[in-house]
Amino acid sequence: MTTAWHYPQWIAHRGAGKLAPENTLAAFKLGAKHGYRMFECDAKLSADEKVFLLHDETLDRTTNGQGIAGLRPWEDLQSLDAGSWHSPQYAHEPLPLLQDIANFCLQHGFFLNIEIKPSTGLERRTGECVAELAKQLWKHQATPPLLTSFKTESLEGAKATAPALPRGLLVDVWHDEVFNLTRELGCVALVCNHQIWTAERVNLAKQAQLKCLSYTVNHAQDAQRLALLGTDALITDCVDSFTP
Ligand code: G3P
Ligand code: CA
Numbered sequence: 001m002t003t004a005w006h007y008p009q010w011i012a013h014r015g016a017g018k019l020a021p022e023n024t025l026a027a028f029k030l031g032a033k034h035g036y037r038m039f040e041c042d043a044k045l046s047a048d049e050k051v052f053l054l055h056d057e058t059l060d061r062t063t064n065g066q067g068i069a070g071l072r073p074w075e076d077l078q079s080l081d082a083g084s085w086h087s088p089q090y091a092h093e094p095l096p097l098l099q100d101i102a103n104f105c106l107q108h109g110f111f112l113n114i115e116i117k118p119s120t121g122l123e124r125r126t127g128e129c130v131a132e133l134a135k136q137l138w139k140h141q142a143t144p145p146l147l148t149s150f151k152t153e154s155l156e157g158a159k160a161t162a163p164a165l166p167r168g169l170l171v172d173v174w175h176d177e178v179f180n181l182t183r184e185l186g187c188v189a190l191v192c193n194h195q196i197w198t199a200e201r202v203n204l205a206k207q208a209q210l211k212c213l214s215y216t217v218n219h220a221q222d223a224q225r226l227a228l229l230g231t232d233a234l235i236t237d238c239v240d241s242f243t244p
Contacts, residue, residue, distance in 0.1 A: 005188070005211055006143045007111050009233050010244030012036040013216050014055065017237025021086035022062060023053035024093045028104055034239040038111035040215075043098050044119055045126050050074040051098040051133050054082075057119060061085065063095065070119030098130070102137040102145075113235070115170065116149040116158065127157025135162040148191050155185045168213065174201070179208055189213055194222055194234065202229045 015027025016034070023041050031039055042055040047070060059065035063080040065072070074097075083093025098114070105112045114134060118126035131147060138144040147158050148168040155167050168189030169182050174196045182190055190205050194214035205212050212231040217223050218238045226234055236242050 005232070007113075007146060007233060008036075008038045008244060010036060010242060011038045011040050011113055011213075011233060011235040012239045013040050013235045013237045015039055015041065016239050017218075019240060021083045021090050021093055023055060023096070024082050024090070025096050025100055025104060026083065026090055026093050028101060028110075031239050032108065032110065035244050036239055037109075037244065038113065038233075039101075039105070040113040040115060040235050041098075041101060042115045042117040043126075043130050044117050045070055045122055045129055046074040046077055047071055048073045048075075049125075049129055050077075051130055052077060053096050053098065053101060055117060068119065070122060098133055099137060102134075105145075106137070106141065111143060112145040113168075114145045114147050116147060116151065116154040118149075118151055118154055123151045123153035124157040127151070127154035127159075128161045130154075131158035131162035131165055134165055146189065148189070152181060152185060155187070159186055168211075170215075171196070179204065182208060182210055189232075191215060191235075194226055197226060197229055197231060199229055202231060206230070 012031035014022035016031040020027035020030045041053050043051050054069050059069050063082045065080045081092050082095045083090030116127050116130050134145050144165050146166050148170050149155050150170040166188045168191045169187050170191045172193045189211040191213040194217050202212050213233045215235040217234040217236050
């Protein structure tokens with residue numbers, strides 16, 4: 001396993017953006033049909049510490065379940081419908097385990113960005129569990145998944161558990177501690193809300209040996225601005241309009 005940067009420039013957000021139910025295997029398959037070779041996803045823990053994909057703290061928006069997802073064991077979560085909320089064609093699409101998505105990516109030689117999206121209070125533990133599982137699943141692979149998080153405790157847990165796995169700090173609003181945090185957390189990437197990248201910040205990131213990534217870039221003029229700034233990759237919902 002190496003931490004050299006081998007990731008594509010274009011990353012499909014939550015599998016296929018809004019074209020399919022986010023964070024489901026169906027979404028990843030659709031993103032791949034549109035030519036994407038790297039995918040972003042959101043990972044959290046069930047009550048019995050299975051790592052599965054879900055963006056929100058609660059089940060309500062993207063499944064037929066209700067309440068805090070992290071309080072439910074995988075036995076309950078695995079039977080939920082995570083597709084009907086999106087459209088009838090995806091009815092009964094299940095929540096995937098991280099392992100399911102890893103199998104898909106490894107089978108096809110795709111790359112993965114796992115955003116550690118912990119339930120409240122489980123920030124460090126989620127980072128530890130995601131990193132431990134990713135280390136096992138990708139142990140024979142040259143290019144491991146990129147682990148990212150807004151939560152510094154999650155990245156600390158990942159670093160302590162699997163220091164060789166590459167990490168990226170997610171930043172929505174710029175602040176003075178960004179580069180102190182990326183250094184302390186041993187990050188290889190800084191993943192920003194695309195609107196907060198400036199030429200100065202890109203230069204400072206490059207000086208700090210950080211790759212510069214952006215989310216969620218859905219307009220051509222924004223993609224062009226980021227390219228001119230010299231950033232390295234972007235995460236998009238628009239897998240049907242941006243050709244990677
Ligand atoms: O990982 C980048 C992006 O997905 C972070 O924001 O809210 O879409 O998870 P969010
Ligand atoms: Ca995300």
